[in-house]
Amino acid sequence: MASGFVNIRRDVDDKFYRYRMPILLTKIEGKGNGIKTVLPNMSDVARALSRPPSYTTKFFGCELGAQTSVDEKNERYIVNGAHDANRLRELLDGFIDKFVLCKSCKNPETELIILKVGRTEDIIRDCKACGERTPIDMRHKLTTFILKNPPIKARKGKKATNGDAAAGVGGGGGDVTPENGNGEEGGDPGAESDDELTKKIKAEAAELNQDAAIEKEDWAVDTSPEAVKARQKALESSMAAAVLGGDDDGDDDDENSPYTQFGNWIMDVPETEDQKALNIAIYKKAEELGIEKKHKAVLILVTIFTEDVVAEIPKFAPLLKKMVTSEKHQKALLGGIERLVGLAYPDLLPQVPKILMALYQDDILDEEVVTEWGTHVSKKYTDKDTSKRVRKASAPFLKWLEEADDDDSDEDDD
Ligand SMILES: [Zn+2]
The missing domain is CATH 1.25.40.180 (Serine Threonine Protein Phosphatase 5, Tetratricopeptide repeat)
Incomplete structure (x- = not known):
C-alpha cells in the first residue's frame, strides 16, 4: 500500500537515516457535508512511530478542528472534511516533533509514559537513545486524549516491556533540592x-x-x-x-x-x-x-x-x-x-x-x-x-x- 518511505524527521536530508516511515497517504471519500479524508496507511505510519494510530488521527482532529473517527479493528482512520495530503504530512511533522522526538537529542526512539506527580499526571517522552526524559506540553488538547487512552497497548510488538518501564522510573519526576x-x-x-x-x-x-x-x-x-x-x-x-x-x-x-x-x-x-x-x-x-x-x-x-x-x-x-x-x-x-x-x-x-x-x-x-x-x-x-x-x-x-x-x-x- 505504501508508495514510498520518508525519514521520520523530514528535515533530515540523509538517505541513510535509520528512522523511516511510510509516507502518509490520503483518500477523499464522500461528497458535500459527508466528505471525509481517509488515511489508508495510518496504522503503518503510526507503527513506525511506535504510537497508536488513534493518537496521530486525533492529533489531526485537534489541529484542524475536525471530527475524526478511529476504528482500530478495521484499520479505518478518518478525518472529516477534505484535507490536502501535504497539509496532513506537515501536521504529522508537528505530531512527531511534539509527541515523538526526544526533546534533548531529537531521536524518535521514545516511549510515552504517564508519570504521576501527586494526584496529577504528566506525559513524558522517555528516550531510548540518550536516556533523557522530556515532558510533553500538557496544554496541547491531545494530552487529554492520551491520558484517557494511555499508551499501554502500544507496547505490543515493541521491545519495551513492563520491566523496562519500571526500571526507568527512578529518573523522572523532577526532584530538585x-x-x-x-x-x-x-x-x-x-x-x-x-x-x-x-x-x-x-x-x-x-x-x-x-x-x-x-x-x-x-x-x-x-x-x-x-x-x-x-x-x-x-x-x-x-x-x-x-x-x-x-x-x-x-x-x-x-x-x-x-x-x-x-x-x-x-x-x-x-x-x-x-x-x-x-x-x-x-x-x-x-x-x-x-x-x-x-x-x-x-x-x-x-x-x-x-x-x-x-x-x-x-x-x-x-x-x-x-x-x-x-x-x-x-x-x-x-x-x-x-x-x-x-x-x-x-x-x-x-x-x-x-x-x-x-x-x-x-x-x-x-x-x-x-x-x-x-x-x-x-x-x-x-x-x-x-x-x-x-x-x-x-x-x-x-x-x-x-x-x-x-x-x-x-x-x-x-
Ligand atoms: Zn534523547
Whole structure:
C-alpha cells in the first residue's frame, strides 16, 4: 500500500537515516457535508512511530478542528472534511516533533509514559537513545486524549516491556533540592542557616523526597488501565479545583464559563513579534469576557507562559501589572506558577527562584506575599505534594529576600 518511505524527521536530508516511515497517504471519500479524508496507511505510519494510530488521527482532529473517527479493528482512520495530503504530512511533522522526538537529542526512539506527580499526571517522552526524559506540553488538547487512552497497548510488538518501564522510573519526576537549583541570584542555598524558614523548608523537603519515592513506586507497579483511569479522574478533578479555587464566586466549571473561554483563547493565540499588541489583545479579551479584574483570570493568564517563562515574564510584565492588582491576585499568580512548574513543565522547578525574582523585580509580586506563600503549603491550586515541591524549589529566593531585608544591602549582583 505504501508508495514510498520518508525519514521520520523530514528535515533530515540523509538517505541513510535509520528512522523511516511510510509516507502518509490520503483518500477523499464522500461528497458535500459527508466528505471525509481517509488515511489508508495510518496504522503503518503510526507503527513506525511506535504510537497508536488513534493518537496521530486525533492529533489531526485537534489541529484542524475536525471530527475524526478511529476504528482500530478495521484499520479505518478518518478525518472529516477534505484535507490536502501535504497539509496532513506537515501536521504529522508537528505530531512527531511534539509527541515523538526526544526533546534533548531529537531521536524518535521514545516511549510515552504517564508519570504521576501527586494526584496529577504528566506525559513524558522517555528516550531510548540518550536516556533523557522530556515532558510533553500538557496544554496541547491531545494530552487529554492520551491520558484517557494511555499508551499501554502500544507496547505490543515493541521491545519495551513492563520491566523496562519500571526500571526507568527512578529518573523522572523532577526532584530538585535547593542545593542543585539555581541559586545564582544571590544568597547561598548550600550554606547552613539557623533561620526558621530554612529549617521549615528543609523539613518539608525531606518529607517530600519520601513521598515522591513512594509515588514513583506506585506508578511503576500499577499501569493497569483501571489505575490509569482512576488517576486521570483525579487529575481532572484536581485541575478543576485548581481553576475554581476555594473561594468560588460563581458557577465557572462549565465549558462556557468566561474562564474556560479565556483559557482556550489564550491556548490558541498565535505567536507574534508584536508583544505590545499581544498584551493589549489579551487584556481586551479578558475585558470582553468581563473578567479583567478577577483574580482567577490571572491564574488562567499564566497558561500563556512556556518553558521560557523566565525570558517571557519581562515581555508580559505590563499586562501582568495591569491585571495583578491585589494580594489575592498575587496569590492567584503564584498558584498559576505552581501549576506551570509543578505540572506543566516539571523541568522548570530549578528555575523557580529566577521566576520569582523576575516577578519581584518587575514589581508584580510583593515581598510579604511571596514570603507568606513560600512558607505555607496549600492545596488550593495544586495537590499538596506539588505545592511542597514548588515551595521547596523557591527556597533560595525566599532566603535571598530575607537576607536582603536584614542587611538592607544588594546581594543580587554578586
Ligand atoms: Zn534523547
